Amino acid sequence: xxxxxxxxxxxxxxxxxxxxxxxxxxxxxxxxxxxxxxxxxxxxxxxxxxxxxxxxxxxxxxxxxxxxxxxxxxxxxxxxxxxxxxxxxxxxxxxxxxxxxxxxxxxxxxxxxxxxxxxxxxxxxxxxxxxxxxxxxxxxxxxxxxxxxxxxxxxxxxxxxxxxxxxxxxxxxxxxxxxxxxxxxxxxxxxxxxxxxxxxxxxxxxxxxxxxxxxxxxxxxxxxxxxx
Numbered sequence: 001x002x003x004x005x006x007x008x009x010x011x012x013x014x015x016x017x018x019x020x021x022x023x024x025x026x027x028x029x030x031x032x033x034x035x036x037x038x039x040x041x042x043x044x045x046x047x048x049x050x051x052x053x054x055x056x057x058x059x060x061x062x063x064x065x066x067x068x069x070x071x072x073x074x075x076x077x078x079x080x081x082x083x084x085x086x087x088x089x090x091x092x093x094x095x096x097x098x099x100x101x102x103x104x105x106x107x108x109x110x111x112x113x114x115x116x117x118x119x120x121x122x123x124x125x126x127x128x129x130x131x132x133x134x135x136x137x138x139x140x141x142x143x144x145x146x147x148x149x150x151x152x153x154x155x156x157x158x159x160x161x162x163x164x165x166x167x168x169x170x171x172x173x174x175x176x177x178x179x180x181x182x183x184x185x186x187x188x189x190x191x192x193x194x195x196x197x198x199x200x201x202x203x204x205x206x207x208x209x210x211x212x213x214x215x216x217x218x219x220x221x222x223x224x225x226x227x228x
Contacts, residue, residue: 001134001227003159006038007031007220008194009052009141011161015132017041017096020065021161022138024054030194032221035059041096044129045069046140048076048111048121051194057082066095070102072122076111089125099130103151105142107169128155134228137182139163141191144174152182159226160184160213163191164205165198172200176208186226188216 002014007030009022020040025031028051035055043056043065053073060067060082067077067084074086087093092101103126111121126140128151137157139148151157160182163169169191170178179187187209192200206215216224 001132001136002223002225003136003188003218004223005188005190005218005220006033009046009138009161009163009191010054011138011190012038012040013129013131013136015134017098017131019044019098019129019131020059021127022046022052022054022140023056023059024051025059026055027051028054028194030220036062039063040065042098042100043067044100044127044138045073046105046126046138047107047109047124048073048119049109049141050112052141053111068093068095068100070109070122070125072120073109073111076113076119076121089123101128101130101155102126103128103137103155104145104147105140106145107141107143126151128157130155134158134226136161137184139178141169144170144178146181148178148181152184157182157184158228159186159188161188161190164189164200164202165192165194166200167197169198172205172208175205176212179209179212184213186214186216186224187212188218188224
């Protein structure tokens with residue numbers, strides 16, 4: 001599997017299918033590509049905030065891609081003429097031969113429409129993606145919570161994509177504890193340095209977490225190849 005980071009919380013997982021997560025491209029100062037340049041089969045959205053929902057609608061339409069998100073957000077997105085599969089925490093779906101499990105995240109979640117009105121868009125979530133025998137846990141925007149231990153025990157992710165930026169998510173100290181809870185083979189930090197408010201040094205995270213697992217630091221546009 002090839003894992004490409006587009007900055008913030010946006011990743012593209014490339015294997016037998018292409019799975020794009022939280023496509024905040026337009027307006028993302030770190031994004032190395034334009035939204036129209038990205039190809040994907042499936043788009044996963046962890047919650048309705050603009051820096052995660054991002055270019056979901058445009059990318060899904062251009063690629064004829066399936067959008068997967070929590071039920072309440074799916075009711076909003078289906079009105080935008082995209083194919084949406086709504087689900088809920090604890091469930092799994094199997095589109096295109098890929099297993100996608102929705103897991104909890106500890107955050108807020110709302111959606112701002114074109115008129116500037118704030119709508120409820122369900123709970124924030126994370127995803128465990130199993131493709132080609134490899135399991136990737138995208139934690140979403142989240143604080144630390146002890147049930148991350150259960151995510152580790154139940155799904156045994158090979159790779160954990162973990163926020164470290166603080167303020168809106170876990171900081172480095174909490175992210176290290178999250179890695180301790182989940183016990184992945186690989187941890188890749190995300191959700192940092194996009195804006196001044198979440199500036200963090202990923203090397204500090206690496207120093208603190210590398211006794212727990214291998215830590216891979218990517219620059220926006222870089223990729224990591226993982227083979228089980």
